[in-house]
Amino acid sequence: MTDDTTASETTLSSKSTSNWIYARSHIASAIMIGAILYLLFKYPEQMKQDWQRWTLLGLVLARVVATLFLVLKAKSEKTTLTNQRLRLKSGILSVESSDIELYRVKDILLRQNPIQRMLGLGDVRIMTTDKLNPELYLRCLPAAAEFRELLRNQVELVRDKKRVREVDMNMEASEPAADA
8 A cells, every 4th residue: 555645655856975075185185196196106216115115005096085985975865855755875885874754844054255156165054853853964065045945845745734843842031931
């Protein structure tokens, strides 16, 4: 028997974390690899013993593997927005998946540093009433401003459809106490 809610679910947006999140690491890798290769080819007579060359080549290989791992890690972090929920999936070997019902979203915050604004990227922080994921932090999303707006609009549509309203039960001292 098929559930009617999942049958009508449609994907509105699907994004992976941008590799710009690891830009510093990629730049450091490029500098390190370039410097080592420069030393190997410019001064081969200085490295008379094989272990010296192999050590430097091992460092290059380790840095290449680390960079490829970061690229795979960024591509494995997927955020999918449907008309009913927000789906998060991450992991290279072990995969973790999580679903947040949209009516549980309380607040959405977008942060963009100057470089992210130039590249059209941003960090989206989502506060929810979900027990497992009370706060989500989606880092370095492409078209983050549009994603935030799409998420906000979809949250309102789902809340209206399900007739769900957010009520804060936080009683502040701002309300005067009733005299007896």
